[in-house]
Amino acid sequence: MAFINENTNNSAVCSVDQYDMLNVNITADQLIDLVDVLKNKQGFIYLTDICAAHYPEKVGAEFEVIYHLHNLIENQRVRLKVALAESDINIPTLTVHFVGANWMERETFDFYGVNFVGHPDLRRILNMDDMDYHPLRKQYALEDETRTDKNDTFFGR
Amino acid sequence: MSELIIKSTGQMISTETIDGDIATLNLGPTHPATHGIFQNILKVDGERILSAEPTIGYIHRAFEKLAERRPYNQITPITDRLNYCSSPINNIGWHMTVEKLAGIEVPKRVDYMRVIVMELARIADHLVCNSVIGVDTGALTGFTYMFQEREKIYELYEEICGARLTTNLGRIGGFERDFNDIFHAKLNAFLKEFPVNFDEFDRLLTRNRIFMDRVIGAGPITAERAVEYSFSGPNLRAAGLDYDVRVMNPYSSYQDFDFSIPVGKDGDTYDRFVVRQEEIRQSLSIIRQALDKMPAGDFHANVPEFYLPPKEEVYRSMESLIYHFKIVMGETTIPAGEVYYSVEGANGELGYYLVSDGGRTPYRLHFRRPCFIYYQAYPEMIVDSVLSDAILTMSSMNVIAGELDA
Amino acid sequence: MVKVVESPEGLEGQGFFATSLDKVIGLARANSIWPLPFATSCCGIEFMATMGANYDLARFGSERLSFTPRQTDLLMVMGTISKKMAPVLKQVYDQMAEPKWVLSVGACACSGGIFDTYSVLQGIDKVIPVDVYVPGCPPRPEQIIEGLMKIQELAKNESLRRRDTDEYAKMLESYNIEQAK
Numbered sequence: 022m023a024f025i026n027e028n029t030n031n032s033a034v035c036s037v038d039q040y041d042m043l044n045v046n047i048t049a050d051q052l053i054d055l056v057d058v059l060k061n062k063q064g065f066i067y068l069t070d071i072c073a074a075h076y077p078e079k080v081g082a083e084f085e086v087i088y089h090l091h092n093l094i095e096n097q098r099v100r101l102k103v104a105l106a107e108s109d110i111n112i113p114t115l116t117v118h119f120v121g122a123n124w125m126e127r128e129t130f131d132f133y134g135v136n137f138v139g140h141p142d143l144r145r146i147l148n149m150d151d152m153d154y155h156p157l158r159k160q161y162a163l164e165d166e167t168r169t170d171k172n173d174t175f176f177g178r
Numbered sequence: 179m180s181e182l183i184i185k186s187t188g189q190m191i192s193t194e195t196i197d198g199d200i201a202t203l204n205l206g207p208t209h210p211a212t213h214g215i216f217q218n219i220l221k222v223d224g225e226r227i228l229s230a231e232p233t234i235g236y237i238h239r240a241f242e243k244l245a246e247r248r249p250y251n252q253i254t255p256i257t258d259r260l261n262y263c264s265s266p267i268n269n270i271g272w273h274m275t276v277e278k279l280a281g282i283e284v285p286k287r288v289d290y291m292r293v294i295v296m297e298l299a300r301i302a303d304h305l306v307c308n309s310v311i312g313v314d315t316g317a318l319t320g321f322t323y324m325f326q327e328r329e330k331i332y333e334l335y336e337e338i339c340g341a342r343l344t345t346n347l348g349r350i351g352g353f354e355r356d357f358n359d360i361f362h363a364k365l366n367a368f369l370k371e372f373p374v375n376f377d378e379f380d381r382l383l384t385r386n387r388i389f390m391d392r393v394i395g396a397g398p399i400t401a402e403r404a405v406e407y408s409f410s411g412p413n414l415r416a417a418g419l420d421y422d423v424r425v426m427n428p429y430s431s432y433q434d435f436d437f438s439i440p441v442g443k444d445g446d447t448y449d450r451f452v453v454r455q456e457e458i459r460q461s462l463s464i465i466r467q468a469l470d471k472m473p474a475g476d477f478h479a480n481v482p483e484f485y486l487p488p489k490e491e492v493y494r495s496m497e498s499l500i501y502h503f504k505i506v507m508g509e510t511t512i513p514a515g516e517v518y519y520s521v522e523g524a525n526g527e528l529g530y531y532l533v534s535d536g537g538r539t540p541y542r543l544h545f546r547r548p549c550f551i552y553y554q555a556y557p558e559m560i561v562d563s564v565l566s567d568a569i570l571t572m573s574s575m576n577v578i579a580g581e582l583d584a
Numbered sequence: 585m586v587k588v589v590e591s592p593e594g595l596e597g598q599g600f601f602a603t604s605l606d607k608v609i610g611l612a613r614a615n616s617i618w619p620l621p622f623a624t625s626c627c628g629i630e631f632m633a634t635m636g637a638n639y640d641l642a643r644f645g646s647e648r649l650s651f652t653p654r655q656t657d658l659l660m661v662m663g664t665i666s667k668k669m670a671p672v673l674k675q676v677y678d679q680m681a682e683p684k685w686v687l688s689v690g691a692c693a694c695s696g697g698i699f700d701t702y703s704v705l706q707g708i709d710k711v712i713p714v715d716v717y718v719p720g721c722p723p724r725p726e727q728i729i730e731g732l733m734k735i736q737e738l739a740k741n742e743s744l745r746r747r748d749t750d751e752y753a754k755m756l757e758s759y760n761i762e763q764a765k
Contacts, residue, residue, distance in 0.1 A: 040278060040517045067421075068408050069520075072531055072544040087531065089518055089546075093405075093419075096426055100518065121408030124554045132242070147235035147583055148703060149668050156243060156702055163243050165702045170695070207672050208622060210651035215624050215669060236669045237624050240701040255698065262626040306629070325636035332633075342633075343722050344626055580625050 043099045049112045052103055056090075060118055065090040065099065068115065071125035073133045077159050083107045086135055088115070105135065114140040132157035200228065203565075207236050213310055214579025218556075218568075225564040230557040234550075238583040245543040249508030250276050251350060251484070253543070258344035260545060261581040264303035264524040265345045266295045266335070271521035273350050274429060275530040279517045280350075282484070287475035288352040289431035290468045294365075295338065295347065296430075296521075297461040297468075301372075302331045303524035304412075304454040304461075307576040311451050312383055314573045315392050320379050327375055330368050337361040351485040352478025369466060380455060390448060397559040397571025398446040407555040410548050411526025413575055416453045417445030423522040434471070435464050447567075447574040483510050509538050518546075525549050525576055549581040589615055606744045613657070613683065614740035615645040617732070620656040622676065624663030627690035630722040631662050639725035644732055653679040658735060659712075664692035665705045677712045678761065682747045685735050688714045689728055691721045713759055 036045045047055060059065040069089035077083055082104035091098050103112060114137040115122040126137045127146040134155035137143055145152065154161060164171075205218040217233040241260070245253050257272045258265040270292050277284065305324045312320040332342040337360055339347040348354070383389045399409075401418035414421055420441045424432040440456035442449030478485050482501045491498035504510055514536035520529035529546030552575065560568040592611060594603030619641075623631050634641050635649070650656045653676050665673055677686070688708055691697035694717045696706035708714060715738055718731035746752060756763050 040515065042518060066405060069527070070518075070529060070531065070544070070546040072546075074533060074542040074544075089529075089531070093421055093426070098518075119408065120403075120406045121551055121554060124550065128550070145235075147238040149235075156240065161702075163240070163247055163702065164700050165706070168700075168706050170706055171700060207669065208651070208676060236666060236672070237664055238666055238668065238703045239664055239699045240703050244699065244701055259626055262629060306632075322637055325633060326638060329633065329636070329638045342724070343630055 043097075044102060045099060046102045046104070049103050049105060052088075052101070052115075053113050055101065056088075056115060056118055059090060059099070064092045064094050065097075067091040067093050068119040068121055068125075069098070071115070071122060071129055073129045073135055075133060075158050079104075081106050084110055084133060084135060086112055086129065110134060111136045111138050113138050116140055131155070134158070198223065205568075207233075213573060214577055214582065216553075216577070216579060216582060220565070220568070222565065225566075227560050227563060227565060227568055230560060230568075232553065232556060234553070234582050236583070237579050241584045242542075242544055245540055247539060249538050250510065250512060250540070251505065252508060253540070254348075255344070255346045257545075258346055259580050260547065260584060261303070261523055261525060261528070261549070261578050262344060263306050263578060264299035265343065266299040266347045267521060267523050268528065269345060269347045270296055270430070271519070271523070271528055272530060273348055274521065275517060275519040275532050276350050276484075276512065277479075278519050279515055279532055279534060280481075280484070280512050282351055282479055282481050284352055284479045285475045285477075286431060286473045287477060288479065290472050291353055291357060291477065292348070292430045293432065293435070293468045294465050295335075297464050298331055298334060300524050301458050301461050302328055303576070304458050307574070308379075308383075308451055308454050310573045311393070311447065311570065312389075314570050315389060317383060317389065320382055323375060324379055327372055330364070330372065334361065334364055334368065337364060349478065349485055351481045352476070354478075356477040365465075365469070369462065369469075373462065376458065384452060384455060393451065393570060393574075394446060394448045395444075396447040396563065396567040397574065398444050399555060399559050400445060403558070404445060404552075404555070407552060409526065409552045409555065411523065411552075412450060412453045412457060413445075413526065413552055415439060416442035416449035418443060421527075423520050423527050427520065429519075429521060435467050437464050447570050450574045511536055511538055520546065523548060525578065525581065526552065545584055547581045547584055549577050550584070553577055553582060606742075609744060610740040610742060613742075614736040617644070617646050617658045617685075617735065617739065618648050618650050618656045619646050619658040619660045619687075619732075620651065620653055620676070620680070621649055622659060622661045622663075622673065624661075624665065624669065625692070627662035627693070627722045630725060631660070631689070631728065634725040634728050639729065641729065641732065644729070644736065646732065653677075654681065656680060657683065657739075658685050658687060658732075660687045660689055661693045661708050662689040664690075664697065664699060665708050666703050667705050668703070670705050670708075670711050673708065674711050674761070678764075682764070683739070683742065685715045685738060686712055687716050687718065687731050687735055689718045689720075689731065690723060691719055694719055697721060711759065712761070713755060 036043055069091050071088050073084055073086045075084055084105040086103045088101040105112060112135060114126060124146060126140055127143060129135050130137060130143050131145045131148055132155060201222050203220045203222050205220055207215040207217045215236040219231045221228045241256050244256055254269050254272055257268040260268045305328055309321040309324040335342060335345050339345050399417050404414050404417040405419060410421060418441060420439045422439045425439060437460045440453045442453050486505055487498040487501055492502045512534045514534050516533040518529060518531045520527045526548030528548060531544040532540055533542040535541040559571050592603050592607035594601055621631055633639060659677060659680060688694050692699060693708050696704050716731050716734045718727055720727050753763055
């Protein structure tokens with residue numbers, strides 16, 4: 022599978038194979054071109070999932086958006102990973118290529134605050150609309166700090 | 179106003195042909211027809227639906243953040259609550275994800291036991307969905323009869339793990355106990371009685387003139403559009419594409435079994451109903467094959483770091499005591515890495531994206547929930563149909579609120 | 585074999601039966617509770633099993649489920665209530681007519697359950713008054729039926745004036761619920 026990446030991109034693209042899945046680390050500007058080629062020429066017509074992860078210790082690349090694509094005919098899967106800095110957390114949207122990316126990107130925005138440029142309706146989907154922070158970032162606690170009926174000393178927190 | 183813009187997708191509908199006013203109807207979060215809580219704000223012209231704005235998140239329980247706090251074996255109870263009609267599939271999928279990341283090989287017997295349990299769960303989930311399609315068209319009898327069959331499946335779960343609905347079944351590395359004689363007796367009785375009762379339900383609805391007239395053509399979607407929306411599971415197969423994770427990426431020895439994948443044509447409610455009916459029959463065939471060919475062996479892998487040692491060993495040997503302590507306290511660590519693993523849930527490709535940093539809890543766990551992904555297509559599927567067909571489409575897509583919101 | 589409800593104590597004669605009004609009304613209310621199944625998640629599926637033929641909630645008088653709050657007596661909250669859903673729950677409770685009872689089924693409705701997270705309401709008694717709590721995750725159908733039987737006892741023994749008392753009004757005020765006059 023490595024030859025696909027040599028052919029699809031002129032700029033440096035790292036690909037690491039782990040647990041039998043091809044991982045491709047790219048930057049945000051390479052995303053659309055690569056997805057174009059993968060979808061239209063290599064047969065990766067199925068977008069399995071979009072999610073994100075927060076690595077606060079990697080300064081300058083705190084957020085990582087992960088795309089899983091699937092070629093149903095040849096049964097190949099690929100994982101694209103885009104690293105974003107907290108100060109510039111913008112990435113182009115995939116809703117033009119895959120209609121199913123709409124809600125997946127909204128969920129990623131809701132949880133991490135990743136801004137998908139060009140998304141038709143980027144707003145919160147699972148949390149309440151008036152929530153002012155992005156809860157899955159590592160600095161925020163799991164529990165609601167204002168609750169009064171649980172005694173944290175009993176739960177080891 | 180000559181155009182109406184659908185907010186979420188930016189599509190525009192022309193309203194020039196509308197005679198009268200456009201009404202806004204709130205198919206609110208609590209509604210007898212929404213099996214689960216999600217809201218749809220519909221713009222209707224009489225009975226004809228022009229647009230729908232879904233709102234979900236009414237049962238968002240933050241599973242993904244909760245999983246970052248819990249050790250690996252304590253995450254199984256929360257995977258239960260994803261698609262709670264078929265919890266064993268979620269549990270076993272999670273265990274297989276951890277086994278892949280930790281590099282654990284399970285014995286063949288465990289694979290076959292898992293197949294039996296997962297197919298029972300698939301039957302249970304499809305029974306709910308199809309009975310509810312019957313209820314939404316007015317046929318309440320099928321519901322009552324099929325829920326009796328679900329009680330038999332609950333008794334089977336109780337023999338293995340003790341719980342009826344949210345099973346927390348199995349362990350990383352296998353099962354907590356082998357199938358005992360009572361389980362085999364009950365399973366054989368089930369395999370004898372269920373097909374008879376299921377055929378009765380089938381005769382009631384599948385070729386029933388009234389049901390077919392009602393349900394054919396309700397909420398169609400083409401296969402190309404379904405793939406663009408990343409559909410999976412029975413909804414995609416009803417649209418015409420035969421993508422089944424059990425065949426595409428076989429897991430748990432599914433390649434040893436001989437079964438076919440039912441595929442529909444138009445992707446409407448009737449096709450979804452019939453695809454699920456046929457999948458129940460295929461699941462029964464798989465269970466029979468697994469029972470016949472069940473290999474002898476251990477019911478768990480030999481991984482003392484993850485699997486509790488027997489109590490007699492804990493009282494006698496030091497290593498077993500330490501392993502027991504570490505597992506119960508949740509101090510077992512998984513090697514660092516990331517993995518994406520998917521199983522064929524009752525609704526489609528249920529995926530787990532697990533990132534581990536070598537600690538006792540996952541660094542990031544993301545659930546690829548099929549319901550969440552295909553529910554996006556709902557506004558498109560009901561545009562231009564009547565309200566009662568919209569209700570049917572919703573129930574035939576088998577939207578389980580736990581999996582929608584997670 | 586059908587078991588008929590026991591009649592209350594009273595003075596019996598040919599063609600008449602005299603007893604106190606609240607006993608008769610209590611008897612009628614207790615044995616014809618129309619529930620509103622506010623089923624949100626897994627406990628809702630156990631409720632569907634309870635309504636099925638094996639456990640049969642209908643024999644307790646709850647044959648007719650109603651999804652409209654205007655016609656029900658009992659609000660059965662089954663499943664997790666998130667903070668997004670809480671105003672909806674309160675609105676449904678407000679729309680019910682007195683006398684009304686609330687049955688909180690499942691650990692999530694009683695106290696938030698295993699979901700001690702930022703988005704889950706830690707118990708519905710933060711927004712509405714609850715009469716009976718049924719613990720369990722999910723509770724077995726027998727437990728749900730026992731919860732209903734306790735509501736029946738409450739309905740049977742309730743005084744007719746309870747909903748007009750000051751104590752009741754004060755309790756509703758503590759939940760910020762406006763009592764319909």
